Amino acid sequence: MLRNSLLNKKASIGETLTWIPATLIIVAAMIIFLILAGLLAKMKIINMHSIQSDVEEDSPVLKMKTSLAHISAENKNREIIDEVLENENG
Amino acid sequence: MVTNKIFLNKRGGGEEIISLYLIAMIFVVAGGLAGMVFIFAGSPYDVREIEATLLIDKIADCVSYGGKINESFILNKEIQKTNLDNCHLNFGDEEEEFFYKIIFYEVGDLENSFMEIRGGNLNFESSCEVQDENEFSILPKCVEKSFYSLDNLDNQYIIKILTAVRKIEKNVKK
Numbered sequence: 636m637l638r639n640s641l642l643n644k645k646a647s648i649g650e651t652l653t654w655i656p657a658t659l660i661i662v663a664a665m666i667i668f669l670i671l672a673g674l675l676a677k678m679k680i681i682n683m684h685s686i687q688s689d690v691e692e693d694s695p696v697l698k699m700k701t702s703l704a705h706i707s708a709e710n711k712n713r714e715i716i717d718e719v720l721e722n723e724n725g
Numbered sequence: 726m727v728t729n730k731i732f733l734n735k736r737g738g739g740e741e742i743i744s745l746y747l748i749a750m751i752f753v754v755a756g757g758l759a760g761m762v763f764i765f766a767g768s769p770y771d772v773r774e775i776e777a778t779l780l781i782d783k784i785a786d787c788v789s790y791g792g793k794i795n796e797s798f799i800l801n802k803e804i805q806k807t808n809l810d811n812c813h814l815n816f817g818d819e820e821e822e823f824f825y826k827i828i829f830y831e832v833g834d835l836e837n838s839f840m841e842i843r844g845g846n847l848n849f850e851s852s853c854e855v856q857d858e859n860e861f862s863i864l865p866k867c868v869e870k871s872f873y874s875l876d877n878l879d880n881q882y883i884i885k886i887l888t889a890v891r892k893i894e895k896n897v898k899k
Binding site for chain 1: 746750753754757760761762764765767768769770771772774775778781782785786789791792793832835869870871872873874875879881883885898
């Protein structure tokens with residue numbers, strides 16, 4: 636009886652064997668995509684550089700102020716000051 | 726029970742099972758997609774660095790204009806005031822979410838500050854010191870910038886501005 640029922644379901648066994656790996660692949664893909672979504676969500680940090688890639692990290696407002704001060708100071712110690720500011724602003 | 730009936734009464738039981746399986750898979754995939762959208766859309770954009778940078782720009786505009794330090798802060802190399810009351814900074818009801826520190830250094834003496842101005846939530850200063858090496862998203866975001874300016878007597882100063890923005894509830898997923 637059992638043998639007969641097993642013989643009659645050979646096609647079903649074959650199909651099942653096909654679907655099991657397919658299920659595993661789908662579930663694995665879902666898990667990977669969920670993890671990727673989580674990682675992407677953590678990267679939702681906006682800074683000046685990400686808004687405009689052509690803008691330098693340093694604030695252009697401060698650079699302009701420094702340049703105007705250099706002009707007023709008639710380039711006194713300009714190199715030293717620029718070096719100090721570069722170190723400070725990283 | 727229903728499943729047993731399908732097995733026993735229907736010759737094409739395999740197809741029925743596959744249909745149930747397909748429906749289950751549709752739910753799995755739909756659930757996965759919904760989960761992905763929920764995870765990504767549920768996480769807010771962290772714009773605190775931009776806020777802190779913009780605050781630096783605003784403070785710098787108040788402290789120095791056209792390369793010269795505002796005379797209401799330093800006049801004839803004398804400290805006039807140590808607050809930003811006249812800068813029209815409007816934090817609304819979120820003043821406790823911000824911190825700023827402005828340090829004036831004379832170019833000849835970069836070790837000792839000439840003048841310091843602090844405001845906002847002063848507790849954030851230590852958070853910024855902690856984050857010198859590594860940043861922590863649950864702590865206030867700190868940005869520090871320096872620029873060069875002159876006073877009315879053309880004395881030279883390096884002005885360092887440190888700002889910190891907390892606003893964790895709006896910018897960081899708990």
